[in-house]
Amino acid sequence: GIQVEQSPPDLILQEGANSTLRCNFSDSVNNLQWFHQNPWGQLINLFYIPSGTKQNGRLSATTVATERYSLLYISSSQTTDSGVYFCAVRFGDMRFGAGTRLTVKP
Amino acid sequence: EPEVTQTPSHQVTQMGQEVILRCVPISNHLYFYWYRQILGQKVEFLVSFYNNEISEKSEIFDDQFSVERPDGSNFTLKIRSTKLEDSAMYFCASLGGNTIYFGEGSWLTVV
Numbered sequence: 195g196i197q198v199e200q201s202p203p204d205l206i207l208q209e210g211a212n213s214t215l216r217c218n219f220s221d222s223v224n225n226l227q228w229f230h231q232n233p234w235g236q237l238i239n240l241f242y243i244p245s246g247t248k249q250n251g252r253l254s255a256t257t258v259a260t261e262r263y264s265l266l267y268i269s270s271s272q273t274t275d276s277g278v279y280f281c282a283v284r285f286g287d288m289r290f291g292a293g294t295r296l297t298v299k300p
Numbered sequence: 301e302p303e304v305t306q307t308p309s310h311q312v313t314q315m316g317q318e319v320i321l322r323c324v325p326i327s328n329h330l331y332f333y334w335y336r337q338i339l340g341q342k343v344e345f346l347v348s349f350y351n352n353e354i355s356e357k358s359e360i361f362d363d364q365f366s367v368e369r370p371d372g373s374n375f376t377l378k379i380r381s382t383k384l385e386d387s388a389m390y391f392c393a394s395l396g397g398n399t400i401y402f403g404e405g406s407w408l409t410v411v
Contacts, residue, residue: 224398225398225399225400227399227400229402235337235389235404235405235407236402236404236405237343237391237402237405239399239400239401239402242398242399244398280342280343282343282400284400286348286356287333287345287348287356287358288333288345288393288400289345290335290342290343290344290345291342292341292342293342
C-alpha cells in the first residue's frame with residue numbers, strides 16, 4: 195500500500211517563528227489532506243490539496259504531485275498552533291502519516 | 301458547517317465485553333470510514349463502507365469487528381469481545397466530494 199512519511203517527527207518553536215512540515219508519499223494519489231489534531235484529540239481539516247498551492251491565513255500548503263511530496267507552512271506561529279499535524283493521502287482508503295508534533299512556546 | 305457526530309465520547313468497558321460505537325455521518329455523504337488511534341500513535345485505517353457494504357478493510361479489522369448502517373443515518377462499529385489493546389480513540393469519518401470529515405472521536409478504555 196501507499197507509504198506516507200512525515201518530517202520532522204517533533205518540532206519546538208518560539209512564538210512568532212515560521213516552520214515547514216513535509217509529507218512524502220510513495221505513489222500517485224487522488225487526494226491529499228492536512229489535518230491538525232488539537233490537544234483535545236479533534237482532527238481539524240486544514241487543506242484539501244492534491245496539487246498546487248493554497249493559503250488560509252497564516253497557513254499555506256503546496257503539493258507537488260509529480261514529485262510526491264507536500265509541504266505545510268506555518269508563519270508567525272502561535273501557542274494555539276501546538277498539536278500534531280497529519281498528512282493523509284487517499285487512493286482508495288485514506289492513509290495517514292505518523293504526524294509532526296509541534297510545540298509552540300510563548 | 302455540517303459535521304460528523306459520534307457517541308459516546310468516552311466509554312470504559314471490561315475486557316471481553318461487547319462495545320458499540322455510534323456515528324452519524326454528514327447526511328448527503330456516501331462513503332463512511334472508521335479509524336483508530338492508539339494513544340500517542342498515528343491514525344490507522346480500519347474499514348470503509350459504501351452502498352451498505354464494506355468496500356475495504358485493513359488487517360486490524362479482524363473477526364471481532366463489524367460495521368453496519370442499521371437505519372440509513374447511523375453508522376456503527378461493534379467490537380465483539382474487547383481486549384486491552386483495543387483501548388484507543390475511534391474516529392468515524394465521511395467523504396463529501398474529495399474531502400474527508402472526521403467526527404470528534406470516541407475514546408474507548410478497556411480495563
